[in-house]
Amino acid sequence: MEFHDYYQTLGVDRNASADEIKKAFRRLARKYHPDISKAPDAEARMKEVNEAYAVLSEPEKRAAYDHLGQNYQAGQDFRPPPDWGEGFEFSTHGFSPGEEAEFSDFFSQLFGGPGGFRRHGERHFRAPGTDVRAEVMLDLEDSFTGATRQLSLQLPQADAQGRVRWTTRNLNVKIPQGVHEGQIIRLAGQGAPGMGGGPPGDLLLEVRIKPHARLRTEGRDLRMTLPLAPWEAALGAMVEVDLPGGRIKVRIPEGAQSGRQLRVRGKGIPGAPPGDLLLDLQVVLPPADTPTARQLYEAMARDLAFDPRP
Structure with missing residues (x-):
């Protein structure tokens, strides 16, 4: 299954506001609506536009789509994780079941059928935070004695419109004795914050040892x-x-x-x-x-x- 880039479909930036998304949808609807357009692929294009708008016009769906698809590009092979349906909830409105049935398999896998998002009336979107990876540079002596380092982390955070913003968080990290090059230190709950009350992710610190004069x-x-x-x-x-x-x-x-x-x-x-x-x-x-x-x-x-x- 191919990944669908809904932002590309509407011709908007990933940081587009809700108003910009609505304007892009209206412009494309006037261009591809089967009752107006004479283009041979107008009906198919209109279905793509409707599908993209169904996701990006709702803050909950948009935040979920950004959460899962941040590392994918249009056309790239895509398979949702086996546990994709766990820990996510969203409200449904806007398109009828008949209209949503005409959307792609990609949409159905994420938002429609079994294995997709669960429908619970008007309950809010909830998702766990992602794990965050960072490197920490240490002197070799720190491996023998342990150390404390202050890290500045750039973390993604979604606003009410589902747009991803980057925030800076300073964190004092205690490095245990005995760490070595390439070791991963997992700090539970210190990653990106969850959404809608979801639990935060973890911080994964990869140890890098500075070159030593003799060793x-x-x-x-x-x-x-x-x-x-x-x-x-x-x-x-x-x-x-x-x-x-x-x-x-x-x-x-x-x-x-x-x-x-x-x-x-x-x-x-x-x-x-x-x-x-x-x-x-x-x-x-x-x-x-x-x-x-x-x-x-x-x-x-x-x-x-x-x-x-x-």
């Missing part, structure tokens, strides 16, 4: 390059590593080579379970820029039976 995040794991002196790599050593949660000591095994990776379990981002610390070892040679350094390198070249290219 990279892989889920809850932390990864970094650990430089080693040649004697630390050859003889083994205990080296200190600075992490957001504090300084730790890591044992380097004898004979470590550049490119080897060490895993230190439980030293990544806190959680249940916590992540690991992944260390990519890199042996760094001291420069031979002093007489003493040159003598040491010459001694190694002379005394060590070592061929890096066997």
Whole structure:
């Protein structure tokens, strides 16, 4: 089933007032009414105009149509959600059942038959608020300690005529310890407000971690390059590593080579379970820029039976 863009049918903007919608309907009715127009498709066009006006002229239907169809375009494949009939009520008037029976399947699915809006006389339109997605930027240190952030959210809100307006809401959000890149934090009831007394939606916060000077995040794991002196790599050593949660000591095994990776379990981002610390070892040679350094390198070249290219 194709999505019907009723605003496009009437040739009005989505923020059009009720008066602008009425004027557009009258203009098109004069153009396509079968008793007046000689166009071969006049009857079909008039049915489309009537259908669009039946929805957009009633604040309840218009608000419901905007609520569901805000992400669709004309002609796009459309299927209403399985639970579309739940939580929505609207009053009916304007067109007779016989006239509404001539409307499209799209109209019937949403407003007419089983699975569409329920008819309850003059009861008001009621709909739950939509979920709102936003990103929150954090320092890596915040994953270890938790944080509080103030967010400014742009939320859609329908007025009495069903027109969507954007309002700004400031919200203080407590970020728990242990969050990681890409994690979704759901704050119940902090999304867009419901309509007609419907419950509000949720706020879905997607965590983004700012780049760190030394550490990279892989889920809850932390990864970094650990430089080693040649004697630390050859003889083994205990080296200190600075992490957001504090300084730790890591044992380097004898004979470590550049490119080897060490895993230190439980030293990544806190959680249940916590992540690991992944260390990519890199042996760094001291420069031979002093007489003493040159003598040491010459001694190694002379005394060590070592061929890096066997």
